[in-house]
Amino acid sequence: MVRFTAVGLRYPSPDGRAGPEALSDLTFTLPEGSFTWLLGASGAGKSSVLRLMHLAQLPTRGDLEVLDTLVRPERRAALPALRRRIGVVFQDFRLLPYLSAFDNVALPLRLAGRSESSLRPDVTEMLRWVGLQGKELSLPQQLSGGEQQRVAIARAVVTRPALLVADEPTGNLDSLQARRLLALLTQMNRLGTTVVVATHSEELVAQFPAPSLVLDGGRVVHHG
Amino acid sequence: MAERRSRYARDPLGLKRALSDRLLPGLVAAMALLAAIALAGSRGAEALKDRWQHGAAAAVTVQLPPEQAGQMDRALEVLRAMPEVASAVPVDSDRMRQLLRPWLGEVPSLPLPAVLELRLKNLALDPAPIAERLAGAVPGAELESHGIWVARLAALARSVQGVALAVLALVAGVAVAVVAVATRAGVASRRQAIEILHDLGATQGDIAGRFARRIGLLAAGGALAGAAIAVPTLAALSNLAAPLAGGEVQPWTALPWLDLALLPPVAGLIGWATAQLSVRRWLKRLP
Ligand SMILES: Nc1ncnc2c1ncn2[C@@H]1O[C@H](COP(=O)(O)OP(=O)(O)O)[C@@H](O)[C@H]1O
């Protein structure tokens, strides 16, 4: 479950002072096990909302509740364990360039302390699921944009997270791959994962109807 | 292939490349060599000081020839009147016999010189004028200034030891600064990777620990090399100093082996702790 209550987010401006609010007065609840499209024009604040949801950013005001935990700066020590229950597909992939596809996907499991022998089948299966069998040992620079995106997706779902956020995950995929990815995400959603996907592809939204949260200028203009 | 895979698995921040394999250990090796020389200097000065201070208890002695033994009071009066002299006391003949017994046995009939002990107000004074003035008043009186030299050497040894310890503290301080700079450079070059690990749920302790282990290892390795280079250097120095410290000392046994052995673990610990602190301070900027 994700609950925003009067949340505002202000990025520091380059001169160090507080800049304008990128997000203002966000109040909404995404129920456990829901699937939500996050929509809005470029610059509307989609990435910022997702960064709050996966705790890469803390709100500058308001209350943020993620996976039944109230997120507070004074409880920073509790955040890493919470982050490990959240899968993230970053807009810019954020793969480690000197790690193979296998090691990139295995990273969250290793951070969680999983043993090498137990994580191997999971990672291999996940790479096969996103169609990257045979590419386990390739470095990110040896992969195409779409393949890198699929590595990022495999890394996000390999821990079977309770919450999955994806920031424009189909940006580098052709329409067939995009549909396959969405099938994967809806399958995870059916297994109980709360899923939030930011996109500006109306075609994709039309193919997979679901509730949507629409942002404009850092505010929610539609939810439902 | 499996080997490569597990090697990277243990190093997701790519620290083996980010933290140069040569610069940091090279600097730490140089500092370990300096530390080893300072430590050996301090230990050596301490040994010399101990040895010389035994002799220094004798202070300055004045001998009157046996035929002038009756002039003891005159000698005391002359000496006590001198501004350079802090105190002058006669050594009584019973104590003289006691001191001499190991060498001469019981020989009560032997004529013994009359002896007095002096303390000077200032060790740096030249004792020759005192001897001249005393000899003018009591012919044949001799002043034995060996004790002054011993006391001066002991004072020198003490300051050498002080300087050596100050050098040691300085080297440790520079080591902390060097490690902090190296850590900051490593963090800067792996900034993105750190943020990715952080976003995937790595704890501060996990990230700082990876840096600290790597840097601690590099520092310990560098110190090991520095200590190894120090061994022949110190053996040569100790060879030169051996006659001053009591003669027949084998250079290998005189080396501060324990101090040398402690250099790598201490350097490793300094590196580990400094890296922990620098990385944790940097991580404060992430939520
Ligand atoms: N790191 C940042 N520092 C300062 N401003 C930012 C930062 N990230 C985003 N913004 C600002 O926040 C607003 C929303 O951006 P973003 O969340 O990336 O929107 P979207 O993902 O919908 O394109 C934009 O005005 C953008 O300039």
Ligand SMILES: [Mg+2]
């Ligand atoms: Mg965006």
